[in-house]
Amino acid sequence: MMVAIVRAMALTLMRDRGALLMTFVLPPVLFVLFAAVFAGTGGEASSIKVAAARTTDAPAAQVLLDALARAPDVHLTPVAPEDVARRVADGRDDVGLIVRGDVAAATDKPPLVVITDAGRNVAAALLAARIQRLFTEDLPGLAMRRVAGQIEVLVGPFSAEQKARLDDAVARAPALVAQGGADLMERQPLASRRAEPGVSYYAGAIAMLFLLFAAVQGAASLVDERRSGVFDRIVMSRGGVLALVGGKLLFLILQGVALAAVLFAVAQIVYGVHVIQHLGTVTLVAAAASAAAAGVALPLAAMARTRHQAQTLSTFAVLLFSAVGGSMVPRFLMPDWLQKLGVVTPTAWGIEAFQGALWRGDGLGDLALSLAVLLGYGAVGAGLTLWMIRRQVRLA
């Protein structure tokens, strides 16, 4: 008897192409993508983008930069020293590096300056680790010469006089360390930045995640309306399909702006994120991001035959976009191919726009591209929904 139930369920599953896809195709696809995002199994290491310059003619400076350029996990762009901070500030590069002293000699201050955006502190840490590794593994000669130079400066030959000098040097060592003279590099945060970059990043990232979830939930009402007959009544009305799709798009935008308002109010009150100071641009970004989320959710709802199907499809899309687009892990930590793939997701553009408005204080001109892409997602999604529903109802 139980076999009969098994047979009935197996036949039902085999004849439901949607369920087959959800059961056997999507899980491995998600596994591959999530493994690439979270475990770095994407076939190549994630690389950090570094804007690099040198202000010294010391030969070792160029040796260091050449070695960094060859490192597989660093994408090094040589630029003029004055451009380093700007490129980090506008997000073209994750971190900046200025070689200002001879890394193979003793110096009074650290020969390397790492320009960091506090929103990408992880990138600075990765670069620091990479440089340390270069010194210990790839360029041991540089490290030895630097240590020898430092020993020469600090102790010199070990004669009586040297002993006296060593005592003197030992006495001076704490002061030298305190001044940073013993360090290899010094970090200089961008002057205009505040202290809660991670919160700013995740405020945008979580906003995008939940804008998508809220949009798919709202758009799923289309399935309910189709089942109840409300859909028939609306498409028969003078407003028709255009009113149906346009009304839903508008509602999802308003709902998204309200959701973002609540989220960012918490970010401002609890974490001091600058929201009120950039209220106009943040509101515009929230509206555009909500339109993009609606542009994803509406076609999925129009495509689905049941609410269950709509929710499964939507959950898959939201998880995929959120993982690849940077809602869960910053994209610069992902492999290059995933970073490139992320560009096609509205999540990546939404996070970038929120980050620009909240953290960098970008104006409309700076945000224009992101806003245009987000609004484009909304327009294309709404157009696609309109086309699908017109085909479904076959209105003349």
Place this chain on the structure above:
Amino acid sequence: MSAAPRYDLPTEDLIPAPSLASPLAISGLHVGYGARAVLAGVDLVVPEATVTALTGPNGAGKTTLVRAICGRIAPRSGTVTVCGVPAAEGAARARIGLAPQDIALYRSLTISENLEVFASLAGVPGAGVPTRVANVMVRTGVADRRNERIDHLSGGWQRRANVAAALVGDPRLLVLDEPTVGVDAPARAELAALVRSLAAEGLGILLVTHDFAFAEEVADRVAILKDGRVALEGELGALVAAHFPDQRRVEATFATPPTLKGRQVLAAHGLHPSPDETAFSGVVADTPAAAGDLIAALKAAGLVPRTLALQAAGLDALYAAVTRKPSP
């Protein structure tokens, strides 16, 4: 005596001449999905101020016909006009009020909120919406429940609200799809009164139903759809008189299906079985002798019916006669 159904009545004679003003006029309508023809030459007119009941077996094409009337399916040939306007045009849809079989309303909204939404969608100007909604609520008798959510209303009130929503666009043709599903007897009577009052206001009403008693109560005309064609159409009394002159409908029910011999006796008297073979119906001559012959035959065969009813023939008899006839 066996009553041979008469299907050769020229139905064209019973169809009112279509006019441009008819709320609905369908002529030679053919509709199909792929290679399958669903409607194969439907002719039907719904005049003003009348209720036309459309019935037929499952798969006869009723749903497809309603879709064609609503302009939601392109005919292969033939015409559908609403108040003289081809159904494919938006202006035709604006003249149709559709009350689908399901309660096509936002369940968490009140009656008045629903009506306001659908009035706006129907193109009623903002300032006119309250007046239009109030008017419709009075006409349909839902004004007292205006502030109650749909999901808090009984089935009967939900049906009324469903009809009210179909009226907010001020249609000339009202399409009611199975309006009595899930409605109890008192609510059904109120619904019948509502449908009659709307017809009296001048609306042409197409009532798609399997509820023969409701159709007999409210319909001026009936149309029976079979195999994608209107097999019979006209005024109910005239059709019954024409098909069953001096005949009465008889129905016998049994606790268990009769034996083969019993079924043969029933068939010999023109009584056809229900799907579960516990009810047999047909027509007999309207004479005491015919009824006596039937009762005697049942006794002789050892058949003891639980009930045996003899009544005037109606829509169910017409329906049975039409749908039992083998398709050409």
